[in-house]
Amino acid sequence: MMKKSFLLFLLIFCSFAFCQTYKVIGIKDGDTVSLLMDGKEQTVRLAHIDCPEKKQPYGTKAKDMISVLCFGKMVSLKGDGKRDRNGRLIAELLLPNGINVNKTLVKAGLAWHFKKYSKDEIYAQLEIEARNKKVGLWKDKTPVSPWNWRKMKKEEKAINSVAF
Known part of the structure; x- marks a missing residue:
């Protein structure tokens, strides 16, 4: 029932907004994904979360999951238009069926709630639940x-670059 209500809200909101x-x-x-916006490529950094780096455990799994969820698909953005220090647009990705990609990654244990940049209690709770269930990276x-x-x-790079 809640999911249907949300989808109805999203449909109505999007039609008016x-x-x-x-x-x-x-x-x-x-x-981090690339979108085609107004005929140009735009890099979007997913808000509220931080996924493992590519060479880090679960980094490839996080990339694979987001690929399955949204590569080649149409998405809408939820955000305030802010950009990070690298010029990437910061936003939540929403699939046409109402799935929030950012939250899905946290639920699956493939992302941390990025508390340094987000005070969102929903993300905090999703991370706690994933930790308690020991899913994804929380198995470690x-x-x-x-x-x-x-x-x-x-730090490793700095140490290795010091000439003796």
Whole structure:
């Protein structure tokens, strides 16, 4: 019943708000996609979440899941038009059937709630539920967050670049 109500709301909202849809033309990693917007490629960073990096455990699984969910499909965006420091549009991706791709990745244990940039309680709860169910990356005893992984790689690179 709740799902039907949401879909009805989405249909009504989009018809009044003139929601635009865009084709997903590329998957860069678990939390970054390319859309065709107004005839041009636009990179979108998924809001509220941070997926494992490509070389990190579950990074490929996150990319595979988002590929299955939305590659080649039409999606709408939910966001405030903000961009990250790399110029990527930050938004939630919504499929025509109402599925929120960002939330789906967290539910599947393939993304962390990115608390540094999001205070959304729904994402926080979805992460807690995935942890408790030990799905995806939460199967590991000590999963490493992507932000810590990036920090460790940056430190490794700095150490390796020091000339002796």
